[in-house]
Amino acid sequence: MRTFDGSPYFFTLIRGESMEKGCLRCHSIPDKAPGKMVATYGATRSFNRTDGELVSAISIRIPLHEAYQDANRFSAQLSLLLLGILMVTYYLQNRLITGLVIAPLDRFRSQAESIAQNTEQVGAQIPDEHSLEMNDIARSFNNMSTRIKSFVDRLEQTIQERTAQLAESEAKFRLLFENMTNGFALHQMLYDEQGKPSDYRFIEVNPAFETLTGLSASGVIGKTVKDVIPETEDYWLEIYDTVAGSGAPASFDHFSEGLQRYYKVWAFCPQPGYFATIFNDISDLVQLEDQLRQSQKLEAIGRLAGGVAHDFNNKLMVILGNAELIQMALPDTGKLPERLQHIIQAAEQSRDITTQLLAFSRQQLTSPRPVELNPIVQSTVTSLAVLIGDAVRMTFIPGQESGRVHMDPVQLDQIIMNLVLNARDAMPDGGAITITTARTTIDTQSRLPCKEAVPGEYLLLGIRDDGAGIETETLEHIFEPFFTTKEVGSGTGLGLATVYGIVAQNKGFIDVSSQVGVGTVFTIYLPALPAALD
Template structure:
């Protein structure tokens, strides 16, 4: 009985053992099911288009096949894996996926290390925006350890079946096998934990801000380090709190709009939105999001790409493009405009010379000249945008420029505004065009004047400053170094943020149409940037405005920039001068001015007329004055033909076009035989004498 009892006890223990192993096998089967495996992120990823060409792969794929990106991307599958593997295995699988059938296969790939790798491969259709299948996504999971575990588990079950067949004495061996199986399960669980840890590290290492929050109330479940850096909040402040409570979205309506899209579509890609950091700083981001389930709770995976700097650069580019457009406009209209200004100014001068004393008429003519001067100033400001204005850069002492301008500034700003200067001594010099620096100061001063309707104080100050790495972040485009800071402040009405955002844009003005063109501050901005500097503005409504201009220190000794005054008496002559000009007003003005001081004049409105005059003119020609751009034959072509007939003839070109256009005709804008319109009668007579006397003994 004792023996039977012992045998029964053994059988009971055996059945218990079989039951335990069965339950364990069920657990292992569940753990190692394909669903559990593929719920993890794939280790290797590749995208293949309908031409069997790889369009994208990750680094693991390249490692598995010992390839580089250049050897795979853009190449067909058979070029990478071989013709046989393509025809026998890859092509049938890809074709099924292209028909919309998702396929999953156990596979051996490699070589990897000393052997081949067991993987689970899934071929999935890639559906485009139009709904058509555009390619195939190939995802693989390493199942080498799991398949080994399955095979050992089957072997263990076979051993247990043998025990049931009467080999009770082998129970101890089966128990050892069971122990090994338990150890194997622990290894699998450790591998799963390791995979989870890898995912956590990847999540934290993503450079863009990523967060997971609940769909309904936006409570944060997790976020990566980049998210905390961008928002300025700590993990403790974020996890368990909601985005709306923290004020991360610039507007609650913004989040509602984005969430509504995700709810309808399941995902979004690159939606522009505004987020706000803990410090209140606004950031522009591109949001991509995916609807997902976290432990039965509908949640959203957010990825945000910070494009604030890009938007700032786009804004700068837009502003530059506007200025370039104005520059092209300026280049197109200056010729006709300068012709008109030459005639207006010339006839005003002639009228004033002939008028004598009638003061009322004289006053009216002077008003016409003032209007002409204003128009000339407008042209110069337009040309400043396109850098087409002829400039003379030199080493300048800004303090001296300001001191020389003080009397003029006082006249312009009026008696009800007090002008103060605070000029730091020995600040060095800048390398710039004197006229440009004067334009900066004058435009900022006039802008300040217009902001002080009831009088006030205009303060102009200078100082030398050093901008380090931390400082230049506030001044885009500058490099670390020494700068001269020019500051122009007023006690006027000030500006709101909306006005400050547009104040440097061409044609933007808050003044009445008759009191402003909207080019003054835009001109200042263009000049400052063209000279390697930066300009910024501080202002509040009712508290005045302060403009800060930073220009790089030159380090050279400044030149004397005092303006020369006093006129030289007009010098005439008796030489024969041919004038070729298509604008009748300018032509008649030149003829009248030069004719009044003794010259013999011939005139033509085109190249053909000039050639006809030469045919009928029996004498010599001492000087030809030719417009550069003429209908039919241009100025240089006319001169070339005339020089064949009159080789000793002198040449003077006139033009209303900027220098870059003139240079297309082979005439440098620095040519001393070039007179730029609009010009005065005095400038014309002096230039004519200068050209005629060139190379002679006369002084």
């Protein structure tokens, strides 16, 4: 490489070389040589050469700029050609890929989206309109779509069957829930900040719940028990919390202070934090059990009183007999006959007490016969009007459908007399006594007034007063012998015991209701004679 006139040249020198035709383009005549060459070497030197002429040396100088210019031109042309070929190749390749790969894949994607968005498209097929490889993929996709369709069909059928079973089961449980005679309630436990049970909320109740409690579903659902029954004790919250927390079921008898009813309760945990209760109202059963215990107690007392009364009555007969004999033998003067008379009076009073004890124990000798109820009651009421005084108003309201009973009329008088005198004593400041009679029927569908009641036809004798009333605790003992609330010396405590014994002896029963400050009602049920004997 050499520089001539500031321009780079490729330069080479060859010695003892002959001229060639290629050399003659510049060295034949000056007119054919480059201007710079003529200016450099002159018009005579290195010119007028011939083909094959032997020269001492040949120098070859090639201007790099001109040489590169041709090369650059060729390179540019070649680059343009290659770029055109590349662009054509890319276009053809893109069309080929789009037609053979992208378009089928886009169809697969579109079909998959259709299946995902609309289950009715499950099972749709893609036609074999692609290359061999894409057709294989399309067949695989179609097989997958068909299998998914089959799976979806089976799943839908299973869902329909399970839904039908669930609906049937739910209908059965709903029918049971709404028609069961047991009360049902679902509750959610509520806790305070320390995690202690503070209340529970009503979530669901059935119609029997409303019937047994007197509370409406709309009035309790969503509310807490302390909102509905403020008297609820914390003790029950602890019991229900144990059930809801441990999942262990429990059963117990529960007296609701707010509802004043007894319930038999079964509690269980359907899920953590909740508990459900199934319950029955056993208030009547508890009352019957109390009545049974009271009846058994009175029965035992009656046996004891009857045995004692028999023995005591026998001794009194001896005392009275001998006293009367002595009285007949003594003269009428002196203090001895007077004192003997006191002995006889005391013995007679004691005999009357034993008679009441025998009546209570149902061992009194009686003379039962068919008697009309209303006339005897009317007669007894008339005779008692003088005894009760003017401060007490006594009214008799006879029933139009009365009838006959089979009993000793004297016993009927005893019942009325004892109850009326008790009513008078309960009204020291005066008041009203109402005596009624009626006829009624007790069947298997009726609510039995007490445990001793049995279905049948009865005549009712009711005695109502508006006196002080009897407390609940006292009601449990009023028929016990010698039990009295009167002051010492004001009563023997045998009046109501006698009534109870007489009624029981005649296969009847007594229902008593009383309210403190309002009054008391005694209702005597006596078996009515059949119409043929009435």
